[in-house]
Amino acid sequence: MQSMTGFANSSTALDIGNEKQIEISLNIRSVNSRFFDASVRAPHALSGIEADSIKLLRKRLKRGTIHVTIHLNNLGSLVQEITPSIELAKVYLAAAEQLKEACNLTGELSLTDVMRLPDIVAKKEFRIAGEHKKFIIDLVDKTCTKLLEERNKEGVQLANDISERTDKLAQMIEDIAKQIDQIFKQRQQAVIDKSKELANDHDHENQQCDKLRSTMQVYLDKLDVTEEIVRFRSHIVSFKSILADDSQQKGKKLDFTTQELFRESNTIASKCGHGITSSTIIAMKSELEKIREQLQNIV
Numbered sequence: 001m002q003s004m005t006g007f008a009n010s011s012t013a014l015d016i017g018n019e020k021q022i023e024i025s026l027n028i029r030s031v032n033s034r035f036f037d038a039s040v041r042a043p044h045a046l047s048g049i050e051a052d053s054i055k056l057l058r059k060r061l062k063r064g065t066i067h068v069t070i071h072l073n074n075l076g077s078l079v080q081e082i083t084p085s086i087e088l089a090k091v092y093l094a095a096a097e098q099l100k101e102a103c104n105l106t107g108e109l110s111l112t113d114v115m116r117l118p119d120i121v122a123k124k125e126f127r128i129a130g131e132h133k134k135f136i137i138d139l140v141d142k143t144c145t146k147l148l149e150e151r152n153k154e155g156v157q158l159a160n161d162i163s164e165r166t167d168k169l170a171q172m173i174e175d176i177a178k179q180i181d182q183i184f185k186q187r188q189q190a191v192i193d194k195s196k197e198l199a200n201d202h203d204h205e206n207q208q209c210d211k212l213r214s215t216m217q218v219y220l221d222k223l224d225v226t227e228e229i230v231r232f233r234s235h236i237v238s239f240k241s242i243l244a245d246d247s248q249q250k251g252k253k254l255d256f257t258t259q260e261l262f263r264e265s266n267t268i269a270s271k272c273g274h275g276i277t278s279s280t281i282i283a284m285k286s287e288l289e290k291i292r293e294q295l296q297n298i299v
Contacts, residue, residue: 002248002299003154004032004064008146010139014132022128023073026139028057028147030064032297038066045072045128046136053140060144062249063299068140083122092117151299158294159243162254165287166239169261172284173232179280180225180272225268232264251298258292 011025038057040050049070057066096109114120128136239257242250265288269281 001155001159001243001250002148003151003158004030004251004297004299005154006030006147006150008143008150010143010146012139014128014135016128016132021074024136024139025071025073026136026143027067027069028140028143029067030061030147030151033063033065036061036063036066038068040068040070042068042070043072046070046133049128049133049136052133052137056137056140057144060141060148061299063251070136085120085122089114089117089120092120155298158298162291162294163240163243165291166236166243168287169284170233170236172280172287173229173236176268176272176280176284177229180229183272184224225271228264228267228271232261232268235260235264249299251295254298255292255295258288258295262288262292 007027007029009025009027011023013021013023015021036058038054038061040053042049053068057068092114093109099105100107235257239254239261242253242257262285265281265284269278269285272281
């Protein structure tokens with residue numbers, strides 16, 4: 001079993017030639033989600049890497065909301081060329097002269113002032129080449145492996161907790177079955193005793209006895225939850241089977257089976273609103289709710 005939450009990071013240096021290196025740091029964070037959703041934040045120098053990264057993430061992580069952040073830590077030192085915009089500088093200077101004359105101002109623009117003006121220089125930034133992108137995709141893959149290790153560790157803890165709760169449910173349904181069987185037999189005997197009493201009482205007609213027996217039989221039929229108990233047991237067996245199999249994705253299957261267990265427990269509760277079973281049914285629903293909460297974080 002695998003959790004959907006986890007965090008992993010990696011860092012390395014990429015040799016780009018001419019004795020230059022780029023320091024790369026990469027973080028992957030995943031949280032629970034019904035489906036798969038991924039986003040990649042990367043510098044402009046890595047434009048185009050998002051699609052390949054998301055394709056890899058989808059293949060390896062299956063479910064969850066995935067956030068990937070890639071930093072190129074010393075990219076600013078690799079600017080290849082800075083080109084001044086001479087024409088734009090002339091426009092700025094001409095505008096400054098017009099302001100001086102129109103507003104009777106004094107002072108001169110220094111080179112530092114001009115260099116600070118918007119868009120006065122254009123930077124030709126370093127771009128990662130194709131072979132270097134493969135290096136980074138491989139780094140994403142390695143970081144995914146680290147993340148999966150974390151998700152698997154948490155998954156084992158979740159599986160152990162859910163398994164213990166499932167064992168409790170299995171015991172609870174057996175307790176309920178015994179309690180209801182006792183209640184059913186007691187009510188059934190009460191009907192038999194009352195029928196005999198009426199049969200011996202000459203003031204009551206046989207028709208009234210038959211009506212009473214019929215009414216009580218309907219009541220006993222409603223009290224009978226044998227089918228619900230059998231289905232609950234079957235769902236428990238199915239749940240444990242899914243929990244134990246080796247498939248990577250099982251969260252949705254387990255969630256569906258949990259819904260079926262809820263349905264049967266609600267039916268049992270509505271048919272048998274007896275004090276002798278109510279506390280056990282409440283405890284059963286509490287365990288089911290805790291299992292359902294845990295399953296929201298399972299792949």
